[in-house]
């Protein structure tokens with residue numbers, strides 16, 4: 001199976017990505033889906049296990065060269081969707097193409113261009129790290145010289161050198177995870193599925209994996225990753241889709257999604273009850289009250305939602321999306337902070353208002369209060385936890401399930 | 405099912421990402437899909453010596469059993485002929501018994517693969533579907549070859565004197581290998597069926613037990629009626645009798661040989677078919 005050396009050399013000549021699989025990160029925004037075409041295209045995908053419907057008509061487009069994050073609560077069907085796209089499960093209905101190959105008609109073609117790194121590490125415990133990498137290289141039938149270079153590169157990129165010649169069963173969880181990711185990249189795949197790639201990693205390893213994923217996409221690969229961490233989606237993803245109740249319930253850039261939730265809140269504490277009362281009145285008048293966060297009405301329409309933000313700052317993109325209501329002149333500066341409601345806590349004399357978190361917005365908010373003679377004792381910026389985001393985005397799913 | 409990659413150019417697909425020089429077409433980046441069996445066999449062979457319990461069960465235990473039968477039971481079981489006579493009688497039984505153990509550990513290895521997630525990675529690769537199973541079967545054959553050689557070597561040292569010629573040896577090895585192949589595929593099916601390695605271990609119990617109720621250790625006509633009927637008609641008796649005939653009996657009995665081959669072929673067919681069906685079932689849900 002070893003190929004003639006001349007062929008090796010000839011094939012190697014045009015192998016830019018193999019020679020350097022991880023080009024330096026580029027700050028450029030990636031071209032939109034219309035420009036490059038979808039690397040993953042999913043229409044009306046359905047899957048039920050027995051009488052439990054897990055996917056109930058999923059539509060998804062992932063542009064070639066993009067990183068797309070799939071977010072959703074436990075049991076939402078993220079793994080199921082990824083397994084279907086990686087040819088491991090058959091969908092009950094609907095269609096999907098991966099890198100232009102139809103999933104149902106040409107699964108063999110799909111397997112040639114994808115790699116899957118599942119939720120649980122899929123490496124051979126009784127082989128060493130390097131042997132695992134070599135096994136993948138041989139299974140993909142990489143020419144020996146290419147395989148050797150590739151294995152060496154991956155050992156370096158994933159910082160495996162310290163333990164790559166030890167049996168995997170002696171590895172720590174994080175080491176195993178890194179090897180697992182490296183094995184998934186041996187074939188230089190065009191489309192990469194990562195199911196919770198950083199679960200169980202320490203912050204440094206997580207950052208390392210994030211760097212690798214970002215560089216993969218910069219090298220032209222398409223990445224679909226599932227995650228429980230909004231921060232991860234935020235760091236990596238060009239677009240985020242939220243899967244819940246078997247459907248994509250929201251889709252957009254991380255910034256847009258967060259902005260739609262009024263993601264960040266400024267919490268203002270006031271020195272005394274009188275000031276607090278005036279502040280509550282002023283802020284309530286300026287920001288429309290929403291006692292409970294309603295699920296955001298973001299239609300999962302790929303055509304509109306899939307377009308990336310304007311290349312300027314995230315905050316601007318969110319504002320341009322019409323998220324911040326245009327305000328009446330007097331209270332304009334306060335409302336410009338963002339969407340959402342005002343919550344007030346009389347005991348702590350604290351008022352929370354939505355904000356986009358920019359210094360400018362905060363300054364306007366404080367200046368505005370100052371101009372009215374309302375003294376602010378403390379300001380805190382609070383980013384909602386992932387729980388908040390899930391609860392808000394998936395608020396409908398509980399009631400839907402009840403009524404089923 | 406898997407198809408060869410297009411010889412030149414990228415398959416009809418999305419426009420290549422812009423920026424840089426673009427990625428080279430898939431066909432140029434890697435060879436065509438399918439196959440993968442040699443790599444899987446290599447994998448399973450590498451794993452073999454790294455599993456202490458498997459090494460003990462499939463290599464050390466047969467040797468211990470040989471010594472146990474010859475020195476502890478040998479005198480009592482066949483006082484007339486003495487130890488050497490019993491040694492001559494029992495070696496084929498030990499060889500077949502050891503084969504069963506080696507094969508049974510395949511079930512555990514297959515079950516482990518099916519439950520720990522690595523199977524998903526293999527199945528998402530352009531690899532011939534059951535290559536991973538073939539790898540385990542090859543490893544089982546290799547392990548059994550080592551165990552059998554060891555048992556025969558020690559038996560020779562203890563005074564085992566087969567009268568077989570080269571042809572007889574080849575025929576005996578062929579019959580044992582055929583039996584191992586058949587029973588290993590049954591183990592593969594059991595491993596696929598089991599939900600966990602532990603369950604797989606339990607399910608192979610009968611493979612380990614069968615040799616005792618055969619002509620392996622005592623002649624079947626010393627057994628009580630029902631047991632004897634079973635022993636006479638179970639597959640291991642013709643297999644063991646054939647091997648015994650070939651090695652020390654001056655040639656195999658024709659009907660034993662035929663029965664052994666038919667049994668092994670039948671077991672192989674059932675084991676292989678069941679494995680293929682269960683593998684596909686478990687994969688394509």
Ligand SMILES: Nc1ncnc2c1ncn2[C@@H]1O[C@H](COP(=O)(O)OP(=O)(O)OP(=O)(O)O)[C@@H](O)[C@H]1O
Pocket residue numbers: 049050052054072073074075076077078079080081119
């Ligand atoms: N083989 C199966 N048989 C029956 N039910 C299944 C099967 N696989 C998944 N499910 C069910 O499908 C639902 C979705 O599972 P899935 O693993 O896709 O969720 P997930 O979004 O990946 O969750 P998590 O965040 O916990 O990983 C769950 O309710 C799960 O119990």
Ligand SMILES: [Mg+2]
Pocket residue numbers: 078079080119195
């Ligand atoms: Mg999951």
